[in-house]
Amino acid sequence: MNILLPFRDADVMQRIAAEIRQFDIDRPLRFMEVCGGHTAVIYRFGLTDFLLSTIRLVSGPGCPVCVTANDFIDRAIALCELPDVTIATFGDLVRVPGSTRSLAEVRARGGDVRVFYSSADALTWAREHQERTVVFLGIGFETTACTLAATMAECVQSGVKNFRFLSALKTMPAALQALFSAPDVHIDGLILPGHVTTVTGLSAFRFIPREFGIPCVVSGFEPIDVMESVLMLCRQIKDHHADVENQYRRVVRDGGNPQARAVIDEMFEPCDMPWRGFGIIPESGLKLSPQFAFWDSENVTVEVEPPQEHRGCRCGDVLCGRIYPSECSLFGTACTPETPRGACMVSSEGACAALYHFAPVNYDR
Amino acid sequence: MCLAVPMKLLEHHGQSGVLEIGGARKEVMLTLTPDAKVGDWLIVHAGYSLEILDEQEAESTLTLLRKLGESET
Ligand code: SF4
Numbered sequence: 001m002n003i004l005l006p007f008r009d010a011d012v013m014q015r016i017a018a019e020i021r022q023f024d025i026d027r028p029l030r031f032m033e034v035c036g037g038h039t040a041v042i043y044r045f046g047l048t049d050f051l052l053s054t055i056r057l058v059s060g061p062g063c064p065v066c067v068t069a070n071d072f073i074d075r076a077i078a079l080c081e082l083p084d085v086t087i088a089t090f091g092d093l094v095r096v097p098g099s100t101r102s103l104a105e106v107r108a109r110g111g112d113v114r115v116f117y118s119s120a121d122a123l124t125w126a127r128e129h130q131e132r133t134v135v136f137l138g139i140g141f142e143t144t145a146c147t148l149a150a151t152m153a154e155c156v157q158s159g160v161k162n163f164r165f166l167s168a169l170k171t172m173p174a175a176l177q178a179l180f181s182a183p184d185v186h187i188d189g190l191i192l193p194g195h196v197t198t199v200t201g202l203s204a205f206r207f208i209p210r211e212f213g214i215p216c217v218v219s220g221f222e223p224i225d226v227m228e229s230v231l232m233l234c235r236q237i238k239d240h241h242a243d244v245e246n247q248y249r250r251v252v253r254d255g256g257n258p259q260a261r262a263v264i265d266e267m268f269e270p271c272d273m274p275w276r277g278f279g280i281i282p283e284s285g286l287k288l289s290p291q292f293a294f295w296d297s298e299n300v301t302v303e304v305e306p307p308q309e310h311r312g313c314r315c316g317d318v319l320c321g322r323i324y325p326s327e328c329s330l331f332g333t334a335c336t337p338e339t340p341r342g343a344c345m346v347s348s349e350g351a352c353a354a355l356y357h358f359a360p361v362n363y364d365r
Numbered sequence: 366m367c368l369a370v371p372m373k374l375l376e377h378h379g380q381s382g383v384l385e386i387g388g389a390r391k392e393v394m395l396t397l398t399p400d401a402k403v404g405d406w407l408i409v410h411a412g413y414s415l416e417i418l419d420e421q422e423a424e425s426t427l428t429l430l431r432k433l434g435e436s437e438t
Pocket of ligand 1 (some may be wrong): 315332340
């Protein structure tokens with residue numbers, strides 16, 4: 001039995017949609033789904049077809065590949081060109097264009113770039129290939145940070161000397177704080193990332209209703225989850241109420257996962273981090289704590305090319321919810337999943353790629 | 366990339382375990398969910414289990430939603 005199937009039930013979808021229609025909200029609402037996983041579900045299952053035309057779903061900064069800045073990829077490429085270095089990474093990142101090249105292009109010209117399903121697998125590979133120095137590219141949010149922290153803890157404890165970490169890890173609350181502090185971003189409700197909150201717990205996001213008055217719902221990743229989250233946001237709006245509610249109760253505990261947070265705190269410390277579309281957000285990243293400096297490839301001196309943005313690409317505006325992907329002039333013409341000009345067209349969680357794949361007729365949601 | 370999927374725990378070997386969904390099996394690290402027991406559904410991300418899925422809670426969410434729209438009494 002697949003435990004997910006009941007969460008795709010069409011009858012329940014219709015019931016939720018009917019309930020949402022009953023609210024007869026008199027103004028247009030913009031709800032942001034922060035997480036790229038939600039973006040993918042919304043397009044894949046055509047959820048916007050179930051919603052009122054007055055409710056718009058806008059993608060946010062929660063696709064880790066998309067918010068990785070060019071200079072991180074440029075640095076990874078520079079490291080890859082050192083003798084005996086292997087770059088180990090999650091799959092999506094390989095095709096993201098850096099300032100002038102992607103890791104895929106470097107690999108095609110002989111660079112050793114390997115894709116792993118997990119950081120634990122990459123560590124195992126490093127143990128079996130002592131002649132190589134393996135640099136793991138750590139991208140992701142709290143969800144991924146705890147898994148990478150656990151692997152680095154294992155690496156340090158067992159004294160593996162040929163494994164290094166290059167961090168672009170980011171923390172979601174800091175990004176949302178920056179986003180809502182910007183004057184031109186208007187959002188009526190937030191669909192919060194269920195798997196980030198699995199780690200952080202609900203309290204990490206309580207500042208959003210408190211400081212910005214924006215209702216929030218932590219959502220699961222099946223179509224019914226996202227629909228119910230929209231319904232819960234509508235209810236909060238109707239009741240003139242703003243809080244962090246939990247739709248994904250089957251997985252997210254109010255207090256999050258303390259083991260996961262403990263290993264993050266043990267291995268990493270907060271740092272300033274560049275985000276595509278936002279620039280540097282203070283204290284919004286995680287890097288290895290100073291006592292683990294030996295394993296931090298930030299400390300390796302390499303010559304990195306000066307960062308450049310891609311001409312015409314509007315990933316930054318897409319990630320802040322300022323424009324829809326189809327408003328970028330390169331969308332679907334110069335920029336497609338086969339020839340991505342920007343990061344948002346690479347990952348299946350990127351708003352541009354999701355729209356391109358699943359909504360070819362009616363681009364405008 | 367942030368994708369995390371539920372898988373059922375079949376075998377527990379200390380720090381890791383064998384998990385399954387739809388016939389596909391995977392070796393997964395269990396260090397972040399030390400209370401996981403054989404038979405539990407776990408949420409798996411990047412080779413680690415992040416949380417134990419509460420099946421009762423899943424059922425009660427669905428039960429409530431299946432009743433939506435039926436005349437309130
Ligand atoms: S369509 Fe391509 S170029 Fe335009 S914003 Fe998206 S990724 Fe960037």
